[in-house]
Amino acid sequence: MKAVRIHGYGDPDVLKYEDAPTPTLKPDQVLVRVRGVGINPVDVKTRAGKGLNYSDKPFPLILGWDIAGEIAETTAGAPFAVGDAVYGMVEFPDVGSAYAEYVAANWTELAKAPQRIDLVTAAGVPLVGLTAWQALFEVGKLEAGARILIPAAAGGVGHIAVQLAKWKGATVIGTASARNHDYLREIGVDQVIDYTKQSFEEVVKDVDFVLNTTREDDTLARSFKVLRRGGTLISIAGKPDEEQAKASDIHAESILVKPSGEQMAKIAELIDAGYVKPAVERVFPLAAMNEAHRLQESGHVRGKIVLRVGDE
Numbered sequence: 001m002k003a004v005r006i007h008g009y010g011d012p013d014v015l016k017y018e019d020a021p022t023p024t025l026k027p028d029q030v031l032v033r034v035r036g037v038g039i040n041p042v043d044v045k046t047r048a049g050k051g052l053n054y055s056d057k058p059f060p061l062i063l064g065w066d067i068a069g070e071i072a073e074t075t076a077g078a079p080f081a082v083g084d085a086v087y088g089m090v091e092f093p094d095v096g097s098a099y100a101e102y103v104a105a106n107w108t109e110l111a112k113a114p115q116r117i118d119l120v121t122a123a124g125v126p127l128v129g130l131t132a133w134q135a136l137f138e139v140g141k142l143e144a145g146a147r148i149l150i151p152a153a154a155g156g157v158g159h160i161a162v163q164l165a166k167w168k169g170a171t172v173i174g175t176a177s178a179r180n181h182d183y184l185r186e187i188g189v190d191q192v193i194d195y196t197k198q199s200f201e202e203v204v205k206d207v208d209f210v211l212n213t214t215r216e217d218d219t220l221a222r223s224f225k226v227l228r229r230g231g232t233l234i235s236i237a238g239k240p241d242e243e244q245a246k247a248s249d250i251h252a253e254s255i256l257v258k259p260s261g262e263q264m265a266k267i268a269e270l271i272d273a274g275y276v277k278p279a280v281e282r283v284f285p286l287a288a289m290n291e292a293h294r295l296q297e298s299g300h301v302r303g304k305i306v307l308r309v310g311d312e
């Protein structure tokens with residue numbers, strides 16, 4: 001099969017499109033014929049040798065976790081049949097081996113793909129969808145009627161989190177640069193803040209919830225200034241200060257996303273019902289993974305970058 005592998009860490013040109021062995025299946029796995037791959041900031045950091053640590057794993061490595069495709073082969077007891085369209089985040093935070101035409105995936109990490117969007121678009125959803133779901137609902141227990149601040153609201157996690165929070169019945173305050181303001185209003189953000197002109201604490205106070213989605217501009221520390229006593233601060237980008245949280249009676253936690261086929265199925269339902277519309281900034285062919293990483297590194301992607309697989 002074709003895959004994108006690295007033989008060492010470094011700049012985007014360490015990503016090599018080349019032949020690789022097709023994976024073999026272990027029990028409780030299925031083989032996915034991949035149609036789309038999604039990338040995330042963690043892919044870029046790991047490729048550069050600054051992200052997840054695989055020093056115990058020999059090169060070459062196939063990076064990536066987000067896939068959508070069709071089941072090509074099953075093992076005994078699989079809940080999917082050959083030909084089913086599926087999507088999911090595989091093996092995270094271990095080596096996902098997603099940048100490939102075929103991926104061996106644990107079936108508990110997959111769900112039937114949404115039907116309303118194509119598989120290339122669906123590949124952008126898993127990691128950011130799971131992160132938003134776990135931050136808002138599993139850990140943060142966001143309730144209808146709550147006011148939530150989401151910095152970087154047009155980014156991968158941000159744009160899904162906004163739509164999930166709106167579906168739940170929350171009022172959403174989101175930050176972005178001017179190029180994304182119309183987009184944020186389109187997906188339901190009630191109050192848009194231009195972070196390049198204004199600090200959110202100048203215009204926001206007493207929110208119930210902050211989902212901290214960025215390491216830029218000290219947003220995590222500044223989040224304490226806008227939360228009400230007893231509010232919730234869930235961070236996916238840095239660890240909140242425990243003393244500060246205790247002093248303000250704030251439930252503050254940082255989380256690391258984990259795979260879940262069950263949650264992917266719930267997200268697929270919301271996509272099919274029209275509540276969540278995943279946005280794609282650019283589609284690249286799998287062979288151009290290095291260009292995709294360069295664009296991801298810009299830090300200003302709206303929604304997701306995805307790669308088309310299999311029709312090179």
Ligand SMILES: NC(=O)c1ccc[n+]([C@@H]2O[C@H](COP(=O)([O-])OP(=O)(O)OC[C@H]3O[C@@H](n4cnc5c(N)ncnc54)[C@H](OP(=O)(O)O)[C@@H]3O)[C@@H](O)[C@H]2O)c1
Nearest residue numbers: 041131152154155156157176177216236255256257300301
């Ligand atoms: N802990 C976990 O499990 C977990 C899971 C997923 C992601 N993460 C981390 O969370 C962060 C966000 O991930 P992502 O996938 O959403 O990233 P992303 O898609 O690359 O985020 C890009 C967005 O960030 C916005 N942005 C850039 N600088 C900003 C600033 N100073 N203030 C506000 N917004 C700004 C951009 O908006 P403009 O173009 O308008 O500037 C752009 O839309 C990353 O650090 C990632 O590693 C952690």
